[in-house]
Amino acid sequence: MFRFLISKFFALIITISPVDADEKTSLLSELQVSMQRHIDSQLINGAIHSLDLETGELSLFYPIETHSMVMAIDDDFILCTDLATLDGTKVPLDLYVTRTDDGFRVYQTEINNREPLEQLVKANRVERIR
Structure with a gap:
């Protein structure tokens, strides 16, 4: 009986894993496309412009x-x-991206400011997918 249960368990893993892998690959592809579209939409003459509101310096x-x-x-x-x-x-x-009815949308952008993400990591609020 134990061998039967073990074989059923591994059969279940084998049948589930490819589906999960396909779903993850699809999700990652959709997110990658969304990221690229967002970046492309922000470009002015090939660059993303960022104004430091304290110093007035444009980067x-x-x-x-x-x-x-x-x-x-x-x-x-x-x-x-x-x-x-x-x-x-x-x-x-x-x-920072969320899912919408028609795909994914970027709702926050941090350029050269890793501190918010580091705080989320320290608080164990994020899980690395890739």
Whole structure:
């Protein structure tokens, strides 16, 4: 009887795992497309402009080909990638994303400000998906 239960357990894992893997791959693809669309929509002459409201300094950030990291926070996601300054310095870009009826939408953007994400990680509020 024990062997029967073990074999059923492994059969169940085998039948569930590919579906979960396909769903995760699909989710990651949708999130990646949403991130790229958002970044593209923010570009002005190839750069994302960011104004420091305290100093009045305008910074330009350029998309670069890098890894992306995806984390879940409750029902939302945090997508992380890198941008580069004109001199080539890499800076983090964190996009906070939620699911809507027609896909995913970015509701908060942090450029070169990793502190909010670090606080969420320290508080064990996020789970890394990729």
